Amino acid sequence: MICYLLSPRGYCFGVKRAVDMVNQIMKLYGSVYIIEDIIHNKLFIDNILKSGVIKVNSLDEVPDGAAVMFSAHGVSPNMANKAEERDITVIDATCPVVKELQMKVQEKSEAGYSIIIIGNRAHQEVVALLGYVKNDNVYVVNSEMDIDLLPNLVNKKVIYFTQTSMYPGDIKPIIDALKLKIPNIEACNSIIQEPFNIAHNICKDTLDRQEAIKLVSDKIDLLIVIGSEDSSNALSLVSAGIDSGIKKIIRIDSQEELNDDVFSEVENIAIISATSVAIEIVNSVVEYIKSKELFTIEEFSKDSSNNTENQQSNTSL
Ligand code: SF4
Missing domain, CATH: 3.40.1010.20 (4-hydroxy-3-methylbut-2-enyl diphosphate reductase, catalytic domain)
Structure with missing residues (x-):
């Protein structure tokens, strides 16, 4: 039985940037205010709240002279302007x-x-x-x-x-x-993307993870998506799994939600993470699965899939 580790996994660059920023700011200031979760990952947010990050409901609750960090998902320019009008240091982690x-x-x-x-x-x-x-x-x-x-x-x-x-x-x-x-409606850009033939603004990292799921789907009967329930990205990975016809899909925050029942009546499985999940959390899930001694662990990405297909077509020639 094989457990495929799908790539990419761990943080995307936009989330990594936000995480690095909060770590640096904590070193500099010792505390920072947030209004929204800076990334959608429950474990990460719980940890930073324990280590001095202060969550408030609105900018009005941030004292003058303090530092506030805006999330990777962005904030309205009104909020940024209000912060500038007061003596508040803004750290803007909006993903580029x-x-x-x-x-x-x-x-x-x-x-x-x-x-x-x-x-x-x-x-x-x-x-x-x-x-x-x-x-x-x-x-x-x-x-x-x-x-x-x-x-x-x-x-x-x-x-x-x-x-x-x-x-x-x-x-x-x-x-x-x-x-x-609205036949006259214009699309957000001129790039029509396969396989759905639509123009959209979905980021590449999100699409690459969805594509890895699609490519591995006919080899597996269980997909484990690591990511929080409020992560749109994680829910999109679940959608990609369902659309690819994978029989069983579970979403977890960490390996603590796994047990032997999850692996009953399955042969090959795959693991992927949402973009807001640290690689350490992914690795702890992998370690848990290794400890069961049921699966051989194999890396799987879009590129490795192409190589396999090429090898197979070369063999048939
Ligand atoms: S998922 Fe995409 S848009 Fe969202 S933070 Fe990551 S790179 Fe940026």
């Missing part, structure tokens, strides 16, 4: 990919477009994005039903953007329905 999306949304809004954001309206990234729209012509949709509620935007300048951590298979029906209702 998210920052680029914010700038595009702002640019199109200033050019008079109505903006449609496909995503979860409660997610911090979407809440922050709304702040970059400079008029009232902005709508968040997360299902085909939401599209029925949109006003008539035919013959108006209108464009859609997507949250960066979605699964393309989940948003394709929404984009198709949008195009039907």
